[in-house]
Amino acid sequence: MNRCVSCEETITNPLCPGCLTKGIGQWLKEKNILLDVTNPSSGSMDPCIKCGDFIDLCTYCFTKHVYEELKIAKVSRKVLEEYTLFFHFDLERLGYYKKAKEEGVIV
Ligand SMILES: [Zn+2]
Numbered sequence: 001m002n003r004c005v006s007c008e009e010t011i012t013n014p015l016c017p018g019c020l021t022k023g024i025g026q027w028l029k030e031k032n033i034l035l036d037v038t039n040p041s042s043g044s045m046d047p048c049i050k051c052g053d054f055i056d057l058c059t060y061c062f063t064k065h066v067y068e069e070l071k072i073a074k075v076s077r078k079v080l081e082e083y084t085l086f087f088h089f090d091l092e093r094l095g096y097y098k099k100a101k102e103e104g105v106i107v
C-alpha cells in the first residue's frame with residue numbers, strides 16, 4: 001500500500017494524481033502555462049494502473065503542489081482563483097484553499 005510522501009495518508013486510489021487530475025494538464029495548456037505537473041518524486045511500491053507512473057502523492061497534496069508551482073510561475077490572480085475553483089480537491093477547504101483566501105486570491 002502506498003503512502004503519500006507529503007502527508008503520510010494511505011493512498012487507496014489505484015490511479016496516480018496525474019491521471020485523476022487530467023483536466024489540470026488540459027487547463028494549463030488552454031491558459032498557455034508551461035508547468036510540469038507530473039509527480040514530483042517517485043519510488044513508491046504500486047505504480048498507477050493506467051499510466052504506470054509512481055504514486056507518491058495523494059490527490060490533495062498533488063493539487064497543492066500544482067498550486068504552489070502556479071504561484072512560483074507567477075500566474076495572475078485570476079488564474080489562481082480559477083484553479084482553486086475548478087480543481088477543488090481541497091475538499092474540506094482547510095489547506096491551500098484557506099491560504100488562497102487569506103492571500104486574497106479568492107474573495
Ligand atoms: Zn498527501
Ligand SMILES: [Zn+2]
Binds near residue numbers: 016048
Ligand atoms: Zn497515472
